[in-house]
Amino acid sequence: MADSAGLDRVFSYLESRAESFQRDWFDLLRIASISAKPAHRPDVRRAADWTRDRLMRAGIKAEVVETAGHPAVIGEGPQKPGRPTVLHYGHYDVQPEGDLKLWSTGPFEPTVRDGAVFARGAADDKGQMLCAVCAAEAWEKAGGGLPINVKFLLEGEEEIGSPNLAPLVKEHARRLACDYVLIHDTAKYSAEQPAVTTATKGLIYKEIILTGPKKDLHSGSYGGQVPNPATELARLLATFHDDKCRVTIPGFYDDVAPLSADEKAQIARLPHSDAEFQSEVGAAGLWGEAGFSTIERRWARPTFEVNGIYGGYMEAGSSTIVPSRAGAKVSMRLVANQKAEKIARLFEEAVRARCPKTVRLEILDHACCDPYMANLQSAGMKAAIAAVEEGFGRAPVLIREGGTLPILPMFKSVLGADSLMLGYCLPTCNAHSPNEFFHLSDFNAGTRTTAALFGLLAG
Structure with missing residues (x-):
């Protein structure tokens, strides 16, 4: 690790500049x-320019880089040959504000209440992004210079699916070359418990469309005589789980990596209440693959979900028909070792084998992304765990994410780099919802954590 006296000076700098950092945060x-909104294109550009200028104030050489959509910002600190290189990925774009009536204060009027900053983007991802910028500045201004090579890739399209990120990374692969990608766009486990995220799930998103008669038909004149695609769709979808809630696609579980005994033991020790979870989601009961706890299902078991069903008459009043067409959108979340292309093929084979010949079948592809699993034994992961304890004063737990981050396998494929996922906000921070917030104490602890990580990676 970089000398402890240097880290002490860095921490002192962060503490002395806390109010200044907060003002910067509010400005952004x-x-x-x-x-997502074309009318806000000038604002996205303004945020990119602001982000570039803030990096340069931190001692990071930075520029706005054009893409086919919104611009990105690439920054690079002073180079230290032979030292490890970290690329911090984040995003300065935000979700739409939603229903303004549900906000206690204006979504773009940052307000401090009960020790937290409330605004759209407070946590996702402007606040967490700035943790890395402030940490880099502290090393440059007070720690004798960054002890490792630090680069930044901050985009303006994350909230619309990052359509131009992969081409950008491929075009600038040499410039963005790194040992680790550092991502703060995740969360702690709970208010009291910091975490390091080690895995995200893959995703397959498909649409099944069944067509029966060439047009909607009178159910009295034609019912019971011609195939009803809505009925056949319901039957088809019902075949994809057995009575133990296991997915029935042949080969679906063949490559699933089981949890280790240590991982199962750690999960069992985590504070969790099924009753509280059930109350939180408002369900009449819980459901899932037999033999696994709720957290194990969320983090380490693959799933099949029906996301939406359509077909026939759905408006007010009645129209008693045999519909011509019905469809469903379905998703599969995948875990470590599963390959999205393989599971997508197995799914299509199962659908075609089970679909009756009395209806015409069409399958549409909407998304296909592999899962991601970090190397738990890497020097970077060990440094990340130690850095969280240094920054938050408590050892982190290792958690997985039930969602999907397509950028992780992309970074691994293009840059050959593993990702370190250190999130500092609460999982209940209302990201994408009204009254998004980020606690000031977590912002400050997160900034210390990132600063400590830069020092620990120096060896």
Whole structure:
């Protein structure tokens, strides 16, 4: 690790500049950089320019880089030959504000209440992104210079699916070359318990469309005589789980990596209440693959879900028909060792084998992404775990994420780099919802954590 006296000076600098960092944070939060809305394109550009300028103030050489959509910002600190290189990925764009009536204060008017900053993007991802910027500045201004090579890739399209990120990374692969990608766009386990995220699930998203008669038909004149695609769709979808809630696609579980005994023991020790979880989601009961706990199902077991069903008459009043067409959108979340292309093929084979010949079948592809699993034994992972304890004063737990981050396998494929996922906000921070927030104490602890990580990676 870089000398402890240097880290002490870095921490002192962070503490002395806390109010200044908060003002910067508020300035960025006031920019309504909503990437999904064309009317806010100038705001997204303004946020990119602001981010570039803030990196340069931190001692990071930075520029705005154009893409086919919204711009990205690439930054690079002073180079230290022979030292490890970390690329911090984040995003300065935000979700739409949603229903303004549900916000206690304006979404782009940052407000402090009960020790937290409330604004759109407070946590996702402007606040967490700035943790890395402030940490780099502290090393440059007070720690004798960054002890490792630090680069930044901050995009403006994450909230619309990062359509231009992969081409950008491929184009600038040499410039972005690194040993680790550092991502703060995750969360702690709970208010009291910091975490390091080690895995995300893969995703397959498909649409099944069944067509029966060439047009909607009178159910009295034709019912019971011609195939009803809505009925056949319901029957088909019902075949994909057995009575133990296991997915019935042949070969679906063949490559699933089981949890180790240590991982199962750690999960069992985590504070969790099924009753509280059930109350939180408002369900009449819980459901899932037999033989596994709720957290094990969320983090380490693959799933099959029906995301939506359509077909026939759905408007007010009645229209008694045999519909011509019915469809469903379905998703599969995959875990370590599963390959999305293989599972997608197995799914299509199962659908075609089970679909009756009395209806015409069409399958549409909407998404296909592999899962990601970090190397738990890497020097970077060990440094990340130690850094969280240094920054938060408590050892982290290792958690997995039930969602999907397509950028992780992309970074691994293009840059050959593993990702370190250190999230500092609460899982209940209302990201994508009204009244998004990020506690000031977690912002400060997160900034210390990132600063400590830079020092620990120096060896």
